[in-house]
Amino acid sequence: MLGKMMYQPLLISGLIEHAARYHGDTAVLSKEVDGQMTHTNWRTVSDNSKRLANALATLRLKSSERIATLAWNNRRHLEAWYAISGSGMVCHTINPRLFPEQLSYIINDADDRVLFFDTTFLPLIMAIRQHIKGVEHFICLSDRDDSVVEKLPNVLFFDELLAENSTDFDWPQFDEATASSLCYTSGTTGNPKGILYTHRSSVLHAMALCMPDVSALSAQDVLLPVVPMFHVNAWGTPYAAALTGCSLILPGPNLDGDSLVSLIDDCHVTVALGVPTIWQSLLTAAKARGSKLDSMTRTIVGGAACPPSVIKTFREDFNCDAVHGWGMTETSPLGTMNQIKAKHKSLSKDEINELRNSQGRPPYGVQLRLIDTDEPLQRVEEDGMSQGRLQIKGHWIINDYYTENPDAITEDGWFDTGDIATIDADGYMNIRDRSKDLIKSGGEWISSVELENIAVAHPQIRMAAAIAAKHKKWSERPVLIVVKEPDSEIDESQVLSFYEGKIASWQIPDKVIFVDNIVLNGAGKMVKKDLRDDYGNVLLDR
Incomplete structure (x- = not known):
């Protein structure tokens, strides 16, 4: 018989086991909801995940049942991730920036049995409590807090569960095609839709993320995932961090530019991940403070x-x-x-x-x-x-x-x-x-992305959204919605003249509308549907 290789299922528990075994003393730093910084490491994260896995076993949960989290990027959330998925259950990360009706919908749609939450989100839970009756256990990601008990009498506390259980736990082995985590889309059109990831897909994704031509992540890095863990699993970075054994910085709830500059400089972050709006805020803060973000590669x-x-x-x-x-x-x-x-x-x-x-x-x-x-x-x-x-x-x-x-x-x-x-x-x-944001003017396509990129390159423009507005002759024409930088005095003619020589003249927007704010959805993207509803007829009214 020809020889062949060993087979071991690709399981998320293997990632945390690897990190604990070979990178146990590597730092994992966490900014908590109270502003304090917790210093821990991969060995402790692994131990606490096993303690929590033992605690979950006492709740008589079955394999593949959905366990929800409503939390920021912090070490308790990370430990819950590995405990849930490693035990063979599904970690359902919930985006708290969704509307309460959408939150109730996805919790019921997922049929969540348990809900982990940061104290920050207690008011949100109380607002939807009567609409999520399938949730049997609420676990607060903190030590005992009587103010939480007062509002949610049967609540369990994360730290107490850890204290009551040991690290004596063997991760179960099962089919790598088993579901590991569940994320929902941001629901810009209709109800959010669930995407169910498997252990195999998540581990392969983490391996790909570390490749040199992707993020080039290694054990020498200090990684800061600014993208939330409830947004596509923080782009898979908590898994990739364990796979490489790099240092991990979890930024907590404060994602403003000043807070991020401090984290980067104080923790010597080498690589960070986030959406463009976050980086615009960071760059503004870094320049104001005179920081050169020296550690960032x-x-x-x-x-x-x-x-x-x-x-x-x-x-x-x-x-x-x-x-x-x-x-x-x-x-x-x-x-x-x-x-x-x-x-x-x-x-x-x-x-x-x-x-x-x-x-x-x-x-x-x-x-x-x-x-x-x-x-x-x-x-x-x-x-x-x-x-x-x-x-x-x-x-x-x-x-x-x-x-x-x-x-x-x-x-x-x-x-x-x-x-x-x-x-x-x-x-x-x-x-x-x-496809829904393209502007079709007189049979020719205009890219809203290109119009926005040109606009925000102007030093007096903080944010810009290009939308299609109805037009009597051309069917649609571009209109630009602009948020100015503070103290800016830029006017419509100056904005439009900024486009000259950068695109064809017929692609230049017909009108500029200045607003105080452009609403972002839970993923940090502009909600253009609302902008089209508000301004889609503005050229017909002229």
């Missing part, structure tokens, strides 16, 4: 199209490589990451900057293709110019939604992202727009 930017000006500022003013990535809740989320190839080293600085403004190319494990927007079976040429609907398949890509939308993938096994993109011959993908 790279930052991963995703969740929304990143303005080139943000990437340029990181690289040129802070000597920090800003790496653009793309993904979705349905893709775990890693889809692409923008790292150059050897042949690109001979390009000029401007040429490399232009290349790296795209969302990048897929790592091993996923594939991309473009499909004609009008002919769903027709492939679009990958020449860097031709646009099409972006579709994806791979080891950590959704096959079906949790409870609805059985037709999540095409007949030939691809997931349609809803994005319009181009792909060049080297596989570099560039998101041109969400």
Whole structure:
């Protein structure tokens, strides 16, 4: 008989076991809800996960039952993650920024039996308590707090559960295709939809995330996931951190620019991950404080199209490589990451900057293709110019939604992202727009992303959203919604003149509307549907 290799299931418990065994004394720092910093390490995180796993066993929970968390990025939340998934149950991270009605919906839709929560969210739990009657146990992520007991009499406390249980626990072995965690989309259209990840998909995703052409994460790094653990599992970084054994900094609830600058400088963070709006706030705070973010070598930017000006500022003013990535809740989320190839080293600085403004190319494990927007079976040429609907398949890509939308993938096994993109011959993908956000003027397409990127490059503009407004002659025309920087006196004519020479004249917005704020959803993305509802008829009224 020919020889073969050992088989061991890819399980999340293997990640925390590895971190404890080979990186046990490596620091895990956590900013708590009371502002205190907790210093722990991977060995203690592992031990506490086992204590909690023993505690969960006493609640008579069955394999694959859903256990919810409503919490910030902190060490108790991390320990609960590994205890839940490692025990064979499903860790359902909940986005607290959703509307209460949406929170009740997803807790009931997931059929959650237990809900872990930070004290910050007690008022939110009390507001929806009567609507989530399937939840049998509430566990507060703290030591005993009588003020919590007063409002939620049968509440359990995380620290007491740990104290009552031992570390004598053997992680169960089971099929790697078993569900490990559950995340819901942000629900910008209709009810949020659940995406169920498996142990296999999560471990493979973590391995891919660490590759040199992705985040290049290693045991030498100090990692700061600014992206919340309730947003696509913090992009898989808590798993990747355990896999590599790097130091992990959990920032807690305060994600303002000043707080993040302090964390980066005090903890000597080398790599951080977050959405563009977070980085804009960070850069503003760093400049105001005179910080050069000296320890930072790279930052991963995703969740929304990143303005080139943000990437340029990181690289040129802070000597920090800003790496653009793309993904979705349905893709775990890693889809692409923008790292150059050897042949690109001979390009000029401007040429490399232009290349790296795209969302990048897929790592091993996923594939991309473009499909004609009008002919769903027709492939679009990958020449860097031709646009099409972006579709994806791979080891950590959704096959079906949790409870609805059985037709999540095409007949030939691809997931349609809803994005319009181009792909060049080297596989570099560039998101041109969400299909629902494209502006079609007189039969020609205008990218709202391109209009927004130009606008926010202006030093007096903090945020900008381009939307399609109805037009009597051209069907649709672009309108720009702008939030000014404090003390800015920029007017409409100055904004519009900023576009001259950067795009074709017919693509320049017809109108600029100044507002005090643009609402972001739970994932930090602009809610353009509301903007279209508010301003979609503004050109008809003229």
